[in-house]
Amino acid sequence: MERTYKRSRQRERILETLMQTTTHPTADWVYARLKPDFPDLSLGTVYRNLNILVEQDLVRRIDNGSSFDRYDARRDPHYHFVCEQCGKIIDLGIPVDTALEDRVSGETGLVIKRHKIDFFGLCQDCQTQSGIRPD
């Protein structure tokens, strides 16, 4: 049986916050961002609501290989770039290659539902400040 949801001011603001940024924030960042407006806000609530938003398919969870989850309110398919120096995640504009899925499917017999491409390297900011590296 279907789960039903009731509106909550906190969840609406969490979604709004995610939609207003392109930085793919962590739960903690969202929490810190909203704390001034909701002095009693707890991290548990942020996590619970992020999970609900993901269930509702209004938000995507992206695992960037680091220890925390990041969230993205952009729902159209796109690829990501992860800066290995500062951890920033950047949305890429290159078109999504749907033929790739058919190709793998045809060659392997696997049922492919989706795919993900992540690029890793240095963002513009970190290219400039490359003197930071200790060695």
Add this chain to the structure above:
Amino acid sequence: MERTYKRSRQRERILETLMQTTTHPTADWVYARLKPDFPDLSLGTVYRNLNILVEQDLVRRIDNGSSFDRYDARRDPHYHFVCEQCGKIIDLGIPVDTALEDRVSGETGLVIKRHKIDFFGLCQDCQTQSGIRPD
């Protein structure tokens, strides 16, 4: 200054275990696998050695989007398929597209060092037993 390593029977067996399988095991799996041979083995040791093997570039850590890390002793570049039903990870034979990195780099000005493609869907086993789904 460079870190130096001393040999250890445990680490050698951990690497050997990883090389003998294609299942991209978790730390826990490796631990359970070697426990009979090393009755005093501890999970901490397995984790410490996996980290060392990754530092030595003998093993790769792959983050499959689930909660635990998996490890892969295959070092040549290749893409992965993750079964959404059973969690299995399968190595794919399709060639790695290096031109893709140049293309993104050219369009964005980002320095691209590597990229990763993961496909998600149903493996052959899970396609057959699709009656498992509750709805």
Add this chain to the structure above:
DNA sequence: GTTCATGCAAATCGTTTGCACAATG
């Protein structure tokens, strides 16, 4: 009024770490 959401704190769980002792070079 029944159901879902909140805040708080405690619990969970994969992974890391401090320490005393053993193995390596």
Add this chain to the structure above:
DNA sequence: CATTGTGCAAACGATTTGCATGAAC
């Protein structure tokens, strides 16, 4: 013998959960 590895148990850190109270419908 100086350094690195081990086992054990405690610590960590991101996320989840139980519970009593509050908001939504």
